[in-house]
Amino acid sequence: MKTYGSEPGIPDPVQVGISELVVSEGDDTLKSYGLGSCLAIALYEPDSGIGGLAHIMLPDGDKAANSDAKPGKYADTAIRALLRRMVERGASYTAVEAKIAGGSDMFEFESFGDGVGKRNIAAAREELEKLGVPIIAEDVGGTDGRTVEFTPDSGKLTVKTANGDDGVTEL
Amino acid sequence: MKLDVNALGTFYRMAREGAGLAAGRLTRMTGVETQVGVTKLNFMRGTEIRRDFEDGTEKVGIRVELTGGIEGHSVVVFDRKSALRIVETLLSESDTDEFDVEEFDEMNRSAATEVGNIMNNGFVDGWADVLETVIDVSTPEFIEGTSGEPFFGDIDEAPDGGDLALLFHSHIGAVGTEIGFSHYLFPKRESMAQLLEHLRTSDGIEYDKLDGFDRMAEQGAEEVAKTATTLTGIETSVEIRRLNFVSLEAIPEEVANEKLVGVAFEFDGTPSGYLLFLFDEESAHEIVDAMVPMNAPGDEDGFGEMGTSAIKELGNIMASGFLDGWANVLDTTIDHSTPEFIHDIGAAAVDPVIIQLGENQDFAFVFDTVVVADGREFDCEIYAIPDESDLERALNDLDVDRIDETPTTAEFQEVENT
Numbered sequence: 171m172k173t174y175g176s177e178p179g180i181p182d183p184v185q186v187g188i189s190e191l192v193v194s195e196g197d198d199t200l201k202s203y204g205l206g207s208c209l210a211i212a213l214y215e216p217d218s219g220i221g222g223l224a225h226i227m228l229p230d231g232d233k234a235a236n237s238d239a240k241p242g243k244y245a246d247t248a249i250r251a252l253l254r255r256m257v258e259r260g261a262s263y264t265a266v267e268a269k270i271a272g273g274s275d276m277f278e279f280e281s282f283g284d285g286v287g288k289r290n291i292a293a294a295r296e297e298l299e300k301l302g303v304p305i306i307a308e309d310v311g312g313t314d315g316r317t318v319e320f321t322p323d324s325g326k327l328t329v330k331t332a333n334g335d336d337g338v339t340e341l
Numbered sequence: 342m343k344l345d346v347n348a349l350g351t352f353y354r355m356a357r358e359g360a361g362l363a364a365g366r367l368t369r370m371t372g373v374e375t376q377v378g379v380t381k382l383n384f385m386r387g388t389e390i391r392r393d394f395e396d397g398t399e400k401v402g403i404r405v406e407l408t409g410g411i412e413g414h415s416v417v418v419f420d421r422k423s424a425l426r427i428v429e430t431l432l433s434e435s436d437t438d439e440f441d442v443e444e445f446d447e448m449n450r451s452a453a454t455e456v457g458n459i460m461n462n463g464f465v466d467g468w469a470d471v472l473e474t475v476i477d478v479s480t481p482e483f484i485e486g487t488s489g490e491p492f493f494g495d496i497d498e499a500p501d502g503g504d505l506a507l508l509f510h511s512h513i514g515a516v517g518t519e520i521g522f523s524h525y526l527f528p529k530r531e532s533m534a535q536l537l538e539h540l541r542t543s544d545g546i547e548y549d550k551l552d553g554f555d556r557m558a559e560q561g562a563e564e565v566a567k568t569a570t571t572l573t574g575i576e577t578s579v580e581i582r583r584l585n586f587v588s589l590e591a592i593p594e595e596v597a598n599e600k601l602v603g604v605a606f607e608f609d610g611t612p613s614g615y616l617l618f619l620f621d622e623e624s625a626h627e628i629v630d631a632m633v634p635m636n637a638p639g640d641e642d643g644f645g646e647m648g649t650s651a652i653k654e655l656g657n658i659m660a661s662g663f664l665d666g667w668a669n670v671l672d673t674t675i676d677h678s679t680p681e682f683i684h685d686i687g688a689a690a691v692d693p694v695i696i697q698l699g700e701n702q703d704f705a706f707v708f709d710t711v712v713v714a715d716g717r718e719f720d721c722e723i724y725a726i727p728d729e730s731d732l733e734r735a736l737n738d739l740d741v742d743r744i745d746e747t748p749t750t751a752e753f754q755e756v757e758n759t
Contacts, residue, residue, distance in 0.1 A: 182516070188590040188692065203598055204688025207696050227590070227696050236703070243590075243699075276693045277681045279607040279615075286696040315689020332600045332685045 183319060186210075186225045191242035193222035193255040200320045205272035207287035209245065209310070210318045211294055212269045213252045213303065214325040215261035221322030222256055224248035229293030245293035253301065268298050269327045269341045271309045271318050287311065307341035342534040345545030346729060349382060349586045350704055351471065352509065352540075356380045359467030360511035360524065363417075363460040367513065370459060371430045373520065378512035379595050382586040384555060385508055387500035389583055390525075394418075394489035401445070402484040402492045403457020407465065410474030412532035414496050415464060417457040419522040421485070426520050428452045445485070454483045464511075464524060472536075498529045505552040507533060550736045554670065555584050555708075558725075561666030562710045565659045565723065569712060572655055573631040575719050581711040588704055589695040592724070596687035597621070602644070603683045603690045604656025608664055610675035611735045614727035615694040616663065618656045619687060620720065625652060627718040644684065653680040663725065671735050694726060702729040 183201035186192050188208060192200050200223040202210050214221030224242050231237030231244025241251035249268075257263050273287035273294075291310045298305055309316070309329045319328045327341040357380050364375040385393075394400065399421035407413055419427070428449045445453065458481040469476045484491050493499035500506035506527065514521035528536075537545075562579045569577045587595075602625035606616045620628065622643075629648040632655065644652070657680045668675045683690045698705060708725040727735075 188593060188695075204593065204596075204686035204692070206685070206689030206692040208692045227692065228699050274689070276683060276685070276690060277605055277607075279605075279678060279681070279697075281607050281609075281613075282693065282697055286693050290696070315685040317686060332689075 189243035191224035209272040209290040219323040220261040222252040246297040342548040343545040347542040348540035355468040355471040356509040359464035362467040363463030374516040380511040384584040391489040406479040410476040413528035557670040564662035593688035593691040601687040608677040612727035612731035
């Protein structure tokens with residue numbers, strides 16, 4: 171599909187919306203905007219430069235009825251789907267590494283219990299550990315929203331927050 | 342006529358599927374990469390739809406009549422400029438000469454009609470796939486105008502002034518260009534009632550109760566604007582007000598992708614849910630200036646303690662006005678939490694709410710309101726997102742006679758006992 175009316179050479183970042191996941195390779199940029207309590211999970215395999223980004227909103231897909239249709243919505247099913255698609259593309263399972271960002275707790279509402287962001291972080295950690303994928307960097311929790319950009323080739327995850335001086339962090 | 346979440350969910354899937362097919366066909370035809378924006382089921386009143394069309398821009402529409410599985414009218418609406426650009430793209434492919442298309446002559450008109458027709462057919466094919474049925478499409482009509490009248494004034498199923506209609510509404514844009522279009526489906530009431538009946542899997546909600554509740558919510562919104570005017574001295578009014586049925590994921594996508602200032606509440610009762618007031622930064626500063634006369638020093642966020650508490654207080658009083666309106670109609674009490682202040686990217690303020698609701702539901706009714714001021718910065722978007730099962734319970738308990746007692750123009754004799 172060609173893009174009409176834009177300059178060739180600098181492809182726009184691929185947007186990964188809530189409940190979506192995208193697997194890619196090379197210097198494609200995958201981007202998720204405005205993560206509050208949602209969590210961005212980036213997996214990549216350094217040798218092949220194959221990687222993917224998921225923008226999950228809930229912790230537990232195994233309990234949900236529609237997780238087959240929407241694996242990217244849940245931490246556990248998104249991680250498994252990312253891994254499977256990366257391996258299908260030629261990534262070596264044992265070399266895959268993970269970076270995660272997001273999972274803030276923006277509001278202290280009674281109905282939120284311990285915090286909706288914390289639940290997402292815990293679920294991602296648990297599933298990654300179960301599958302033996304090491305988390306090599308993370309920028310999670312707190313009370314600020316984040317926008318992330320991920321490049322599979324370098325495995326670089328850039329995290330921007332809207333507040334303060336520590337605007338940009340590279341993981 | 343009754344509806345439930347399952348039936349509306351199927352409608353939503355139809356709208357999504359249709360928009361996807363239509364976008365794909367536009368891409369194939371023109372080579373322009375397209376993107377489907379937010380797709381919504383809107384419950385809108387005739388006056389609000391007309392207001393949508395009266396934004397001062399010239400529009401071009403291609404309209405078809407549907408019979409069979411769904412009966413009604415399907416209209417693809419382009420800004421006139423977008424339509425001309427698309428026609429230009431199509432014609433320049435068959436003709437190497439550079440030329441600017443500025444008017445709709447016969448050739449352009451038929452090219453635009455062709456494009457619109459292919460889009461309409463994309464939508465229709467998507468719906469027919471989801472419903473596993475056949476929908477027949479009439480020959481397309483080309484329409485030009487600057488108000489709603491020429492586009493749907495002459496079709497019976499388009500809602501008159503105060504009637505609440507269920508619309509399928511999608512926006513498709515071309516990546517990296519200004520080209521975009523909206524799509525509206527005006528289904529016939531009987532046809533929609535039949536479909537809802539067929540798709541419904543639970544007792545559901547009486548449509549006229551939803552209508553009545555929405556009418557009352559309208560007063561809540563007016564109350565909010567009045568409160569804002571009293572507190573800030575800025576003359577404000579309700580610009581947009583509608584009830585949407587959307588997938589939870591679509592809600593943050595709708596919020597501006599920039600730093601916003603907001604006040605959030607959880608509310609508890611029948612119904613329970615979340616209420617968010619979001620201001621752009623300029624409006625928030627304007628409000629602080631209006632409410633805090635002394636030039637109080639701001640912190641690094643620029644609002645400071647005084648500013649933050651002024652905005653929280655405004656939010657608090659607006660929230661009470663909004664929710665008291667609901668509670669009165671429903672003859673119940675709805676409590677709300679203390680205000681939570683947020684100054685962050687818009688989507689980040691909304692996602693915690695949809696995550697919490699997402700544990701038990703995939704879709705939400707969103708009461709969407711925009712309050713604006715004439716001549717000054719005051720743009721406030723209000724999202725009220727009730728818990729779905731609570732809302733259903735609240736509406737089923739709603740005493741329609743109670744609404745009759747209050748001054749409205751609702752025509753409740755239309756209630757069908759299906």
